[in-house]
Amino acid sequence: MLEVCGLATRFSTAEGYVQAVDGVSFHIDEGETLALVGESGCGKSVTSLSVMRLVPSPPGEITAGSVLFEGRDLRGISEREMRRVRGGSIGMIFQEPMTSLNPVLTIGRQITEALELHLALKGRAARDRAVEILSRVGLPDPSRRFDDYPHHLSGGQRQRAMIAMAISCNPKLLIADEATTALDVTIQAQILELLQSLCEEFRMALLIITHNLGVVARYAQRVAVMYAGRIIESGTADEIYSGPRHPYTKGLLxxxxxLDAAASTRLTSIEGEIPDLANLPEGCAFAPRCRWAVDRCRVEPPALVSPNGGHQAACWEQDRISEDHSAEHGRS
Amino acid sequence: MTSETLRIDGERGALFASDGPTLSVRDLRVHFPITSGFLIRRQTGAVKAVDGVSFDIAPGETLGLVGESGSGKTTTGRAILQLQRPTAGSVEFGGVDLTGVSAKKMRPFRSEMQIIFQDPYGSLNPRMSAGRIIGEPLTVHGLAGDKDQRRDRVAELLERVGMNPAMMNRYPHEFSGGQRQRIGIARALAGEPSFIVCDEPVSALDVSIQAQILNLLSDLQSEFNISYLFIAHDLSVVRHISDRVAVMYLGKIMELAPSAELYENPTHPYTRALMSAVPIPDPLIERQRERIVLAGDMPSPINPPSGCVFRTRCPIATDECAEIVPELSDHGNGHAVACIKV
Incomplete structure (x- = not known):
């Protein structure tokens, strides 16, 4: 349904261009949940903003690639058409609900605005539909909440209100960019369970952008791991967690x-720091932190390749890493 | 470097008269007044941020303090250090009750008790070099003689937290988040503390950096026998680092137990819900786990529910729970639970 191919986005800075997203390709099918995982600065948020054409320009610029959504390239359509897609067939929720909600409009008005624009619902019909959605996302007392302003709500309630806005027009795809990161675990569980039930009910596809590997394990069918602007490994959640083929994924895990590990075990940390995008090493970006790196890794960047079906990794030494992992964990 | 070179005993050792716990907190309460009225201000209520918290921390032990935002865990840490004066209760450190001690008399304790903050960006003075940030406690507490000694000690501390001593002339903006947190740790170590409040020290860091800092904190603890109060909202991190764990909700401790015991056998309904809400990074295990999804939000600490504060979200609450305030009672194996239903 969504097919992103060779997407590249760069930002112009004082030190020259910074390639935030460098040839990212992935696809999401109807009703499917894909997780885009990575640490800060890996380009996962810029990827989703590029899909929605929300990268501020300047300094940002999408330089290559295509974003096919239901057969149409979103990069080629007019800004007017793009506005119909945003909030219509693609919904988006962000980490900080307060910056995405308009503080001077009531919660209800913000939802009915979208309904008027995308579904041409007006007056009573729009209000009824908005109240119905607010109750669907589990906001207590929805008809009263309809007339509340964002500052009346708690963090979890605001996040629910934002989800209500995002799903009000029955999107085919929902992009959740760190949507639950700022919330407490019990509220995070409520919101994620809600998103999952919406996916099942409306066959909605979900793109989760997160750094939380636990959330990914629970909710995603497929996973793409990003590092320094590239996808370095992708596959089903089972494949990635039980048999990582890239040293970065293995290191992260x-x-x-x-929660289920005894306290005595020492954590195996990845040495070094996340690289500076303006100053990436030649060859594989992970090579300076990698204990499997060989000479080839320092000169030639590896491509994302698949030795066995769908599970792909961008690493020259992926077979060795996979073998090491099976030897350590006793399962393949 | 051995612990002898870092811990120069002398008069400072006299702070510890007894062999009891490093820290003993009893019925700690911190209430923030709510006032109203113009010119004549009257107190109309109170935010009960911490409401009757008690625990001990032994030398070299880590007590984890978990809870959601607004549970009062950070205020507890600040009240122990007397950065926020408690409304009631006692905080005994090395046998001395700190709650009545004047700011001036707190001075010697300030080097013994340190704090590491969550935000490595906000907690370092941007106009001071790393060397000055770490060296200042040495001067204030008279721990380094002349300039050269101070410089050597700063270099030693930087090296101990895994940084290049040559970096002491750089300023905070030149460091990454992980490096800044290391500087914050070096600053805390400079006072030769026996107790450190770690307030969400790794929450702002990326996973790969988080592991480095957690390992560093464990190493320092075993090397210098420091006690930690480790405040965090991430239950997995707390399990990893803590010997014992206390779970807070709305200003009160709901459950306190040795780490393994608490995680293997969570007893309070809140702890059980909290644990089940934390996803485990393994899809095979995740699919088989049972989830307890709590309804609603945490109530306001201005007007907490009567009886048990958790009863409004509790799946097993009955009418009785609105009447009786549950005490933290012993369930064996050092496991204490504040619930009348379990």
């Missing part, structure tokens, strides 16, 4: 403390 072993550096997360787990």
């Amino acid at each position: 072993s550096s997360v403390p787990r």
Whole structure:
């Protein structure tokens, strides 16, 4: 349904161009949940903003690639048409609901505005539909909340109001950019369970952008891991978690403390720091932090390749890493 | 470097008269007054941020303090350090009750008790070099003699937290988040503390950096026998680092137990819900886990529910829970739970 191909976005800075997204390709099918995972600065948010054509320009600029949504390239359509897509067939929710909600409009008005624009619903019909959606997202007492302003609501309630806005026009695809990161775990669980039930009910596709590997394990069918502007590994959640083929993915998984792991185990951290995008090493961007790196890694950047079906990794030494991982964990 | 070179004992050792716990907190309360009226201000209510919290921390032990935002965990940490004067209760550090001690008399304790903050960007003075940030506590507490000694000590501290001593002339903006947090740790170590409040020290960091800092904190603890109060909202991180864990909700401790015991056998309904809400990074395990999704939000600490503060969201609450305020009672194995239903 959504097919992103070779997407590249760069920003112009005082030190020259910074390639925030460098040839990213992925696809999402109807009703499917894909997680885009990575640490800060890896380009996961810029990828989603590029899909929606929301990258501020200047300094940002999408330089290459195509974004096919239901057979249409979103890069080629007019800004007027693009506005019909945003909030219509593609909904978006962000990390900080307060910056996405208009503080001087009531919650209800913000939803009915979208309904008027995209579904041509007016007056009573729009209000009824908005109240119905607010109750659907689990906001208590929705007909009263309709007339509340964003500052009347708690963090979790605002996030629900924002989800209500995003799903009000029955989107085919919902992009959730760190949508639950700022929330407490019990509220995070409420929101994610809600999103999952919406996906099942309306066959809505979901693109989760997050750094939380636990959330990914629970909710995503497929996973794409990003590092320094590129997808470095992609596959089903089972493939990625049980048999990572890229050293960065493997490192991430072993550096997360787990709720079900005894306290005595020492965390295996990835040495070094996240690279500076303006000053990337030649060859593989992860090579300076990688303990499997060989000479080839320092000169030639590896492409995302698939040795066995869908599970792809961008690493020259991926077979060795995969073998090491199976040896350590006793399952393949 | 051994612990002897870092911990120069002398008069400072006299702070510890007894062999009891490093820290003993009893019935700690912090209430923030709410006032109204113009010119004549009257107190019309109070935010009960911390409402009757008690625990001990042994030398070299880590007590994890978990809870959601607004549960009062940060205020507890600040009240222990007397950065926020408690409304009631006592905080005994090395046998001395700090709650009545004047600001001047707090001075010697200030080097013994340190804090590491969540935000590595907000907690370092942008106009000071890393060397000055770390060196200042040495001067204030008279821990370094002349300029050269101070410089050597700063270099030693930087090295101990895994940084290049040559970086001491750089300013905070030149460092990454992980490096800044290391500087914050070096600054705390400079006072040769026996107790550190770690207030969400890794929440602002990326996963790969978070692991480096957690490992560093464990190493420092075993090397210098420092006690930690480790405040965090991430239950997985807390399990990893803590010997014992206390779970807070709306200013009160709901459950307190040794780490393994709490995570294997969570007893309070709030703890159980909290644990089940944390996803485990393994899809095979995740699919089989049972989830307890709590309804609603945490009530306001201005007007907490009567009886048990958790009862409004509790799946097993009955009418009785609105009447009785549950006490933290012993369930064996050092496991204490504040619930009348379990």
